[in-house]
Amino acid sequence: MERKFLMIPVSFTDYENSRIVVLPVPYEKTSSWMKGSKRGPAAIIGASRYLELYDIETNSEVYKEGIYTHRPLRCGRGERMVKTVKSAVLDLLEDGKFVVVLGGEHTVSAGVVAAFAERFTDIGVLHLDAHTDLRDTYRGDRYSHACAMARVREYVETVVSVGIRSMDSGELGRLEKGRVFFAGDINGSADWMERVVAELPERVYVSLDLDVFDPGVLPSVGTPEPGGLDWYAVTKLLKTVTEKREIVGADIVELCPARPRLKSRASDFLAAKLVYTLLSYKFSQKKNERGS
Numbered sequence: 001m002e003r004k005f006l007m008i009p010v011s012f013t014d015y016e017n018s019r020i021v022v023l024p025v026p027y028e029k030t031s032s033w034m035k036g037s038k039r040g041p042a043a044i045i046g047a048s049r050y051l052e053l054y055d056i057e058t059n060s061e062v063y064k065e066g067i068y069t070h071r072p073l074r075c076g077r078g079e080r081m082v083k084t085v086k087s088a089v090l091d092l093l094e095d096g097k098f099v100v101v102l103g104g105e106h107t108v109s110a111g112v113v114a115a116f117a118e119r120f121t122d123i124g125v126l127h128l129d130a131h132t133d134l135r136d137t138y139r140g141d142r143y144s145h146a147c148a149m150a151r152v153r154e155y156v157e158t159v160v161s162v163g164i165r166s167m168d169s170g171e172l173g174r175l176e177k178g179r180v181f182f183a184g185d186i187n188g189s190a191d192w193m194e195r196v197v198a199e200l201p202e203r204v205y206v207s208l209d210l211d212v213f214d215p216g217v218l219p220s221v222g223t224p225e226p227g228g229l230d231w232y233a234v235t236k237l238l239k240t241v242t243e244k245r246e247i248v249g250a251d252i253v254e255l256c257p258a259r260p261r262l263k264s265r266a267s268d269f270l271a272a273k274l275v276y277t278l279l280s281y282k283f284s285q286k287k288n289e290r291g292s
Helices: 037-049 077-094 109-117 146-151 168-172 190-198 231-244 266-283 284-288
Strands: 018-024 067-069 098-103 123-128 158-164 181-182 203-209 246-253
Touching: 018 037, 018 077, 018 203, 037 098, 037 266, 077 098, 077 158, 077 168, 098 109, 098 266, 109 123, 109 146, 109 203, 123 146, 123 231, 146 158, 146 266, 181 190, 190 231, 203 231, 231 246, 231 266, 246 266
Parallel strands: 018 067, 018 098, 098 246, 123 158, 123 203, 158 181, 203 246
Antiparallel strands: none
């Protein structure tokens, strides 16, 4: 039997009545260090089945909005993958669904953003990551995970990157002033979240590479970097953006589940709870009363 996101009553999992769709894209073709992101979506879905369904912070049970788990999307490499992902996401958006994509490597975000940019006007991307991902090519490949945001910028004008602490010198000329928030500058800053929000347009798509977290918080990623953000920094930012802007969709990418899987599944669980937390912010009763 195909696994579904969360262990919830079947009445909340059918496509027609669900406001939310979780789309797994287990794509991994260009990982440059530790492999395994193709197993990330299944690991997140598996861990989600052990989440408590009541969210304390928002006093809500977002699963009651209906959460449909799409079958894993299989796709070719590079540009073919982008087209396949774009087509699948467009179909879901046309049906009025709030889409959360589970990767796979960060390259899948290009296809997702391509769909959102076609569906929505004046959309920006909030990019949470340890890396800028702005190389035009990496090892001769324009669709490497190291080029994810370079490809995303081909579809949207605004990309605001948060948590950055690793990059190549060749990317310096591609940085946009005021739209890159380095982890070292965030540390100790009192107003960085407000400055992030100020750079974002009204509609925001969230692309979250799990290596934005410090490895002490979430170690199971392909390219862990010291000095990352903690749970409360990430979730407070997401909550702030949800309150000030309209989040229209999201992807969570680059989980590399530990092997053997039973050795440590804390990272899997954190990723699953992060998805549920973001959905709780988006669909909480308070937000619904405001007409969102």
